[in-house]
Amino acid sequence: MTYTKSNSYVDGSSHSSNISSPRIKSAYVKENIKASRNTQNVKSVVLNALAFTENEDVQIYTYVVNDFNNYSKNANLNITINLNLLSPANSTADTVDFFSLMDSYLQKKSTRYDIYFYDLIYTTEFEHYFLNLKEWIPQDHIDMFPYAEKSESFFYNNKLVGLPVYLDYTVLYYNDKLLKKYNKSVPKTWDDMIEIAKYILDEERKQNNTDLMGYNGGFIDAEIGTGGLYEFMYTFRDSVDDSFPDLISQNAVNALKTMKRIKNEISSDSIFKSIDYSIEKLMDGNGIFLKFGYFSW
Structure with missing residues (x-):
């Protein structure tokens, strides 16, 4: 994989x-x-x-x-x-x-x-x-x-x-084999990622693959989880040169709504809070999009 x-x-x-x-x-x-x-x-x-x-x-x-x-x-x-x-x-x-x-x-x-x-x-x-x-x-x-x-x-x-x-920083790992299998491109937005993951999850379930993870999140109850939350919200600024969105801005609201949509549609509460299970999916190839720190393989 x-x-x-x-x-x-x-x-x-x-x-x-x-x-x-x-x-x-x-x-x-x-x-x-x-x-x-x-x-x-x-x-x-x-x-x-x-x-x-x-x-x-x-x-x-x-x-x-x-x-x-x-x-x-x-x-x-x-x-x-x-x-x-x-x-x-x-x-x-x-x-x-x-x-x-x-x-x-x-x-x-x-x-x-x-x-x-x-x-x-x-x-x-x-x-x-x-x-x-x-x-x-x-x-x-x-x-x-x-x-x-x-x-x-x-x-x-x-x-x-x-x-x-x-x-150190995180990157989004994507399952190259599954994207090629379903003729999907690497997503450029969170909305793209959700739609691609939903499609692949549905198609794989038809083939009895029920052990596939759409997206892991990594929002655990620890420092790394808080960092991940801020990192996610940072992606919702209007321009790449903008500073961090105000926590009561519409940008922050949109970020949290999108995070909830990801959890509900291609992930779950338990997956969002698990690191070990996410690593397992990274290693066994049963993940579509997984966020982790950068590994030099």
């Missing part, structure tokens, strides 16, 4: 990670960097970083930190970053626990960590603790991230409080 990635509905991101430094460490970091360069007494600076990952095998933080440390060594910067990477493998922490841990350190004005890697959904919660990076980082470096100063995920209350470390 062949699945192909479609960019028809790739619009925005589900997850992203920011890097920020707390305001409480600014004097400490600044003075120690000066000392390391201008005196014989302090020969190096050690910065401590905190991050969380669900899976240590597919995370970027270790690579980023090691890459900087190698650069620092080769450039004789005498700056080293020590990374404390939390995961379910070495702690009881999950995403919510990590948020609480960060919140605890920052509220107590702890000097334990200089750098935090965090999910951008928490920017508004933490921004008042963080430095304005525009005062610390050259503009030509900031310009490497063209959306950093245009998005409230990074630029908030007139401060650049973080920079993106990585971006």
Whole structure:
């Protein structure tokens, strides 16, 4: 069974990670960097970083930190970053626990960590603790991230409080074999997808294939589900260059009506809330349109 990635509905991101430094460490970091360069007494600076990952095998933080440390060594910067990477493998922490841990350190004005890697959904919660990076980082470096100063995920209350470390995103997988079987094209709109999935579901049921999934949704009761909800609503803006629709706008209403129509006509409540079953359908070929993170196969 062949699945192909479609960019028809790739619009925005589900997850992203920011890097920020707390305001409480600014004097400490600044003075120690000066000392390391201008005196014989302090020969190096050690910065401590905190991050969380669900899976240590597919995370970027270790690579980023090691890459900087190698650069620092080769450039004789005498700056080293020590990374404390939390995961379910070495702690009881999950995403919510990590948020609480960060919140605890920052509220107590702890000097334990200089750098935090965090999910951008928490920017508004933490921004008042963080430095304005525009005062610390050259503009030509900031310009490497063209959306950093245009998005409230990074630029908030007139401060650049973080920079993106990585971006992951979802794509729509379509069942190439079934679309070819019924001479259907890749859909370009949600309405197209609904009509194509309904037709194929009906035709396959006539052949006793009752184990076919039309669309999975992925709106589970977790952070990824909330991200999926916002991602879906984002596709209902009037123009590709428009910002996120207001939650009380007609665009948002139309998005929720379409989501309900998808659930009722080609999916179900249980399918919308299931990840494991959706993965099973992706693997066994019994799905028509399935939304997942990008996999490089």
